[in-house]
Amino acid sequence: MPSTSNRGVPHSPGAGGLPLRRGDTGEAVRDLQERLALIGYGTGSDHQEFGAATEASLRQFQSDRGLVVDGICGPQSWNALVEADHRLGDRLLYYRAPMMRGDDVAELQRRLGQLGFDAYWVDGILGPRTQTAVRQFQQNVGLPDDGVVGRSTVEALERLTRRTTAEVTISEVREHERLRHQPSRVEGRRVVIGDTGELPVIAQAVARRLRHVGAEVLSFSTPDLGHQARTSNQWDGDIYLGVTLAVDNFGFSYFGTRGFESVGGRALAQRCSEMLAPVLAVPTPATAMRLPILRETRMPAVWCRLGPGSTVVPQTPRIAQGLAQAVIDWCLDPRLH
Known part of the structure; x- marks a missing residue:
């Protein structure tokens, strides 16, 4: 399954490129601005310059993302930007080292939890418990239980979660109990x-x-x-x-x-x-x-x-x-x- 995320944007602004803050210029700032724009946070007329518009967009992203809102792009904000660009179905998901991270993983965990398959935590990190929940789901719907989330598994998840009205995941129920x-x-x-x-x-x-x-x-x-x-x-x-x-x-x-x-x-x-x-x-x-x-x-x-x-x-x-x-x-x- 081809990936459609990270559309030409480098994975990192480079060693020593972080943190980025107002007044900075150059390719690292352009990378940041492209990341923000790709997920809907435009930076206006700022171009390779970390100006007021870039800071405002970054602050809004940090607020929406549940991060510390300081208008500075450090490792936490950059990693969150990278993860935010992943959508479920864009890439194959599977358990590996280092573990895969992204909004697509969180969406996978959320959908599994709505159907009663416990990934333990909706954290966007594909660890062994998420792999186990994927395999249990695959077994349940008659798919090969290889733990790899490809097109067939995503389609089955989307089809079945459309039929449920559950808002609370099994992970929340388990912790509460x-x-x-x-x-x-x-x-x-x-x-x-x-x-x-x-x-x-x-x-x-x-x-x-x-x-x-x-x-x-x-x-x-x-x-x-x-x-x-x-x-x-x-x-x-x-x-x-x-x-x-x-x-x-x-x-x-x-x-x-x-x-x-x-x-x-x-x-x-x-x-x-x-x-x-x-x-x-x-x-x-x-x-x-x-x-x-x-x-x-x-x-x-x-x-x-x-x-x-x-x-x-x-x-x-x-x-x-x-x-x-x-x-x-x-x-x-x-x-x-």
Whole structure:
């Protein structure tokens, strides 16, 4: 099946080409503008110049995509642009290393989930659980169960999902039921606490408080969020809470995308927001986002962007106490209503 995505646009602006920001010029900026235009975010009269129109389009894309809205094209925004150009049916999908990523994979997972085949997470990453769900679907509809999503599998998915009215995927139902039946206790719960190296005192204080009440806690301080996600998954944590010091876009985010959201992550983010509202000087809402740390962790996860620093530093003890209490309350009652 021929691919129709990435229509002549280079896969990357090149080593050292990122981040791109207002005032930059050249081929890397042209690549960015073409990527944006291909998925409907025109950059007006800007041509190989990162001007006001390019920044506005990028900000809109970041907002629509559930990314941090800063108008700067770093690795997260660029990777999201690459993935956004893939449509289900444009290319063969199959499990490999490195794993395939893209909006076509997310659409595949969403359609499988609507039909009751559990890809586990609608994250746009084709891992072994998505491969298993594809094979189960293929077996069910009488196709060769090779795990390769080609034209026949896509046509079968489209035909059958047209007949269903299901809006919620089996992945959301599974997470909801698992949390609803989890033991109402803190003791023995496996909690991961991470920070990027800017707020280690808060992260360590939260970890100490949770250990004191009986939780098993894995904590680390590293800006490598990919490492944090992999380690959390390998440790098989029940919940992940990450903190970072931000200059804007303050808030508590959980994983959510079109047609799917982590109900456990949403409940914890709401508790964190409620706990810290009296402490922080700026609004810190709970919002669904598609940040890589939320997308790649296989458990309810919350990413806390705290700031400004002039408020966070003197309020460190109260912030740590509030976050720890939010986790404790969530363990006792995830409040999924």
